[in-house]
Amino acid sequence: MRHGNKINHLGRKTAHREAMLANMACSLIEHKRINTTLAKAKALKLFVEPLVTKSKEDTTHNRRIAFSRLRNKYAVTELFKEVSVKVGDRPGGYTRIIKLGNRLGDNAEMALIEFVDYNTTYNVEKSAAKKKSTRRSRKKAETTSASETETTATEE
DSSP, rough: TTTTOOOOOTTTHHHHHHHHHHHHHHHHHHHHHEEEEEHHHOOOOHHHHHHEEEESSHHHHHHHOOOOOOOOOHHHHHHIIIIIHHTTTTOSOEEEEEEEEOTTTOOOOOEEEEEEGGGGSSOEEEEOOOOOSSSHHHHHHHHHHHHHHHHHHHHH
């Protein structure tokens, strides 16, 4: 029975798992999206989201906590400068996992994990309404309007 065991050990010892998740989190912070297996993506989500919550409040203590988990000062700087500003008003749910299908070699379930506010596909603001295109060309329309103005000018 696995009562209360929430951590997926991913077939690794604790030190290896923590190092792998730290590296994946640094890559996610740097590139804003990464491809990985579904199990690793779910474990990474549990690893990264508390750090993003801490990054909303920029204090020395929170920076030290983030550095102790990530072990990369460039990732910590990016997290506190860019990512926290972008997700400042969001109450949680900073990442999204999209299933991609199975990997060819070993049939492992693959997934894309990304920061929600950095996606351009799902987060596109409603742009201005697209102009309706007509079947007639613009050139014909201009010539007909020009000829109409000529005929009205000759009639006067």
